[in-house]
Amino acid sequence: MPADPVVDLEPITTEFRQSIAAILETFIRDKEAELASVGGDLAPLFTTARSYVEGGKQLRPAFAYWGWRAAGGSSKRLDAVMTAAAAIELVHASALVHDDVMDGSATRRGRPAAHRWFARLREPAPGKSGPEQGGPGRSDFGQSDFGQSAAILLGDLLLSWSDELLARSTLAPKVLQRGRVYFDKLRTEVVAGQYLDVLAQTSGRSSTSDAMRVLRYKSAKYTVERPLQFGAALAKADQPLLRALSSYGIPLGEAFQLRDDVLGVFGATDVTGKPSGDDIREGKRTLLMARAFDLATSAQIDVLLASFGHRDVDADGIAAVQDVLRETGALDAVETVISELTSAALSALRHAPIGDEEVCAALRVLSDRATSRLV
Amino acid sequence: MPADPVVDLEPITTEFRQSIAAILETFIRDKEAELASVGGDLAPLFTTARSYVEGGKQLRPAFAYWGWRAAGGSSKRLDAVMTAAAAIELVHASALVHDDVMDGSATRRGRPAAHRWFARLREPAPGKSGPEQGGPGRSDFGQSDFGQSAAILLGDLLLSWSDELLARSTLAPKVLQRGRVYFDKLRTEVVAGQYLDVLAQTSGRSSTSDAMRVLRYKSAKYTVERPLQFGAALAKADQPLLRALSSYGIPLGEAFQLRDDVLGVFGATDVTGKPSGDDIREGKRTLLMARAFDLATSAQIDVLLASFGHRDVDADGIAAVQDVLRETGALDAVETVISELTSAALSALRHAPIGDEEVCAALRVLSDRATSRLV
Numbered sequence: 001m002p003a004d005p006v007v008d009l010e011p012i013t014t015e016f017r018q019s020i021a022a023i024l025e026t027f028i029r030d031k032e033a034e035l036a037s038v039g040g041d042l043a044p045l046f047t048t049a050r051s052y053v054e055g056g057k058q059l060r061p062a063f064a065y066w067g068w069r070a071a072g073g074s075s076k077r078l079d080a081v082m083t084a085a086a087a088i089e090l091v092h093a094s095a096l097v098h099d100d101v102m103d104g105s106a107t108r109r110g111r112p113a114a115h116r117w118f119a120r121l122r123e124p125a126p127g128k129s130g131p132e133q134g135g136p137g138r139s140d141f142g143q144s145d146f147g148q149s150a151a152i153l154l155g156d157l158l159l160s161w162s163d164e165l166l167a168r169s170t171l172a173p174k175v176l177q178r179g180r181v182y183f184d185k186l187r188t189e190v191v192a193g194q195y196l197d198v199l200a201q202t203s204g205r206s207s208t209s210d211a212m213r214v215l216r217y218k219s220a221k222y223t224v225e226r227p228l229q230f231g232a233a234l235a236k237a238d239q240p241l242l243r244a245l246s247s248y249g250i251p252l253g254e255a256f257q258l259r260d261d262v263l264g265v266f267g268a269t270d271v272t273g274k275p276s277g278d279d280i281r282e283g284k285r286t287l288l289m290a291r292a293f294d295l296a297t298s299a300q301i302d303v304l305l306a307s308f309g310h311r312d313v314d315a316d317g318i319a320a321v322q323d324v325l326r327e328t329g330a331l332d333a334v335e336t337v338i339s340e341l342t343s344a345a346l347s348a349l350r351h352a353p354i355g356d357e358e359v360c361a362a363l364r365v366l367s368d369r370a371t372s373r374l375v
Numbered sequence: 376m377p378a379d380p381v382v383d384l385e386p387i388t389t390e391f392r393q394s395i396a397a398i399l400e401t402f403i404r405d406k407e408a409e410l411a412s413v414g415g416d417l418a419p420l421f422t423t424a425r426s427y428v429e430g431g432k433q434l435r436p437a438f439a440y441w442g443w444r445a446a447g448g449s450s451k452r453l454d455a456v457m458t459a460a461a462a463i464e465l466v467h468a469s470a471l472v473h474d475d476v477m478d479g480s481a482t483r484r485g486r487p488a489a490h491r492w493f494a495r496l497r498e499p500a501p502g503k504s505g506p507e508q509g510g511p512g513r514s515d516f517g518q519s520d521f522g523q524s525a526a527i528l529l530g531d532l533l534l535s536w537s538d539e540l541l542a543r544s545t546l547a548p549k550v551l552q553r554g555r556v557y558f559d560k561l562r563t564e565v566v567a568g569q570y571l572d573v574l575a576q577t578s579g580r581s582s583t584s585d586a587m588r589v590l591r592y593k594s595a596k597y598t599v600e601r602p603l604q605f606g607a608a609l610a611k612a613d614q615p616l617l618r619a620l621s622s623y624g625i626p627l628g629e630a631f632q633l634r635d636d637v638l639g640v641f642g643a644t645d646v647t648g649k650p651s652g653d654d655i656r657e658g659k660r661t662l663l664m665a666r667a668f669d670l671a672t673s674a675q676i677d678v679l680l681a682s683f684g685h686r687d688v689d690a691d692g693i694a695a696v697q698d699v700l701r702e703t704g705a706l707d708a709v710e711t712v713i714s715e716l717t718s719a720a721l722s723a724l725r726h727a728p729i730g731d732e733e734v735c736a737a738l739r740v741l742s743d744r745a746t747s748r749l750v
Contacts, residue, residue, distance in 0.1 A: 035567055038571075038588070039571070045567075098527050098531060102520075142577070143577070152473050152477060152527060153566050156566050159535065160559070160566070161563075163559075167559075174548075184535070184538075184539045187535040188410065188532065192417055195417065195420060202516055202518070213413070
């Protein structure tokens with residue numbers, strides 16, 4: 001990678017994060033006030049909504065911001081663009097809540113996942129074996145059913161709210177309509193990618209092409225390409241720039257997800273916020289695993305099968321899978337792909353019609369940040 | 376009820392239904408074309424999306440249409456308003472898909488519920504005991520997990536699409552923004568109502584006030600009040616008309632849901648499209664059941680508890696619950712409430728500032744249709 005002329009540039013500043021967080025908090029507080037007349041028992045929806053928008057990396061709003069800057073967005077409209085960028089974070093919060101339900105995840109960013117958190121609300125009081133007095137609950141509708149239902153509803157609420165927040169942006173309707181094209185694509189494509197992902201999880205297929213397709217729709221377009229284009233469209237980007245942002249965003253997004261996949265197997269808990277080896281327990285069908293199954297001997301396949309997708313696998317089981325990933329060369333192969341994709345993204349960036357050198361520097365730093373081994 | 380001057384007026388014509396259905400089909404086909412490059416394995420999402428928008432009563436688009444007419448909407452904008460009205464049907468389709476997941480419902484309108492339908496896709500081929508060859512699936516991620524995950528994703532897709540379709544309406548941005556206020560309220564309130572509903576299902580409380588609150592948010596506002604106001608706002612309704620539509624819409628919507636609750640316990644399958652007594656099996660905490668628990672002797676409570684909320688209850692069990700609902704007077708009490716609410720709605724309608732007599736007649740017919748014993 002070429003030496004960076006703006007080495008100390010920070011593409012996601014604390015001020016940026018705080019600004020997005022403040023927009024989201026104001027919005028949620030408004031909704032809470034609007035629904036106050038319904039009753040205090042809605043409070044858990046707001047508590048969990050907050051917990052899913054707090055502490056995120058805000059990568060998507062950041063890409064939207066830099067896309068807007070790439071298209072020469074006027075700083076006079078900054079507030080309006082920040083509101084639009086924050087709307088993507090509500091889409092993401094919704095996706096995370098529903099993802100956690102689908103994966104049966106116990107935690108999110110070190111806290112209980114929404115469905116677990118809701119389930120705890122309905123824990124029988126000590127000394128009681130059933131629900132509160134006053135009548136029967138559904139005999140077959142227990143704590144975990146309640147937790148899951150409430151989490152499905154929370155995700156729906158966050159998804160509806162993402163539009164509402166976007167519409168709050170004071171950008172001119174025609175400008176907003178231009179951005180909405182990419183906002184809509186982002187929301188449809190991430191669901192398509194997630195569907196392909198759950199399909200792969202049950203189908204037992206593990207082909208490289210399937211894994212790359214999930215990667216593209218669920219991650220690369222959703223995390224990088226579409227947010228960049230969304231922001232750029234809000235500054236009336238022309239087609240050559242929108243295409244250049246795609247040429248940069250897709251390989252970068254793929255590299256970013258592959259790095260995340262490597263961390264999901266090899267990363268320490270303090271880096272990932274998840275138990276080490278969690279992707280092995282969950283049986284996540286990543287390119288890394290697909291390569292391993294392709295390259296493994298039958299003895300190595302037995303090792304993989306003994307742990308992959310088993311919730312109760314212990315530290316030794318995780319370590320054995322890690323060894324197979326190294327020994328087969330699957331890890332090296334994925335690292336090579338990450339390097340190639342990152343190079344492709346940076347090459348596209350060099351040829352992109354972006355005049356502002358600060359924007360180019362920020363996008364270079366983001367590439368490095370999103371794909372390096374240390375993230 | 377006063378004799379109706381326009382007795383043969385049909386408030387939801389075949390032409391209206393076909394027009395809404397055509398808008399939805401065109402939209403879904405466009406989305407299918409847009410995602411064709413992703414791959415043919417997304418096809419089940421479109422099949423199920425269609426099955427949830429087909430064959431609905433289209434009550435909500437109809438109320439939106441009549442709200443628009445009540446505010447004197449110009450027939451020149453009819454096409455644009457029909458598109459906006461159809462968007463509510465996508466919200467509803469999303470709510471139904473997620474509702475079926477939460478309730479674990481087997482069927483919807485006589486067909487398999489989405490999560491069941493998706494689960495069947497992953498049935499192992501005859502003679503195979505596990506997933507396809509090529510690698511392992513998640514050991515703990517079976518058919519029903521896939522079905523449920525796919526249905527959650529389908530609901531998300533339909534909810535995102537509702538905005539996209541609304542934005543397609545060619546109404547002026549300022550006009551659309553006026554309607555969006557009620558569209559947003561509708562989407563937030565229905566989730567709030569559903570949350571209160573699942574909360575009541577696990578809490579074991581069955582108070583009349585809780586049941587009425589669920590009724591108001593999950594049904595009355597969502598089905599009648601907000602669609603009416605949404606349509607009216609698209610024709611620049613003033614505050615007195617918006618308030619009058621609320622005074623008519625809330626009691627009517629409550630009466631409508633109470634009628635639905637009665638049918639859920641006493642209705643024949645050919646009327647409801649659900650197995651008779653389904654609400655008893657599901658343990659649905661309606662006003663009817665709340666009243667029954669309030670009025671029942673301890674022997675009658677035992678009869679209720681033996682069947683209510685038990686999936687495997689047989690025809691005798693259902694009949695025994697029906698007897699208790701009659702004997703305690705709970706059924707009569709609810710019928711009285713339905714009559715009173717319907718009268719209140721019709722009285723509000725008489726005082727509403729609606730000049731067009733055809734609109735008043737249509738809203739009277741809709742009141743009758745939604746609350747009468749024969750629906």
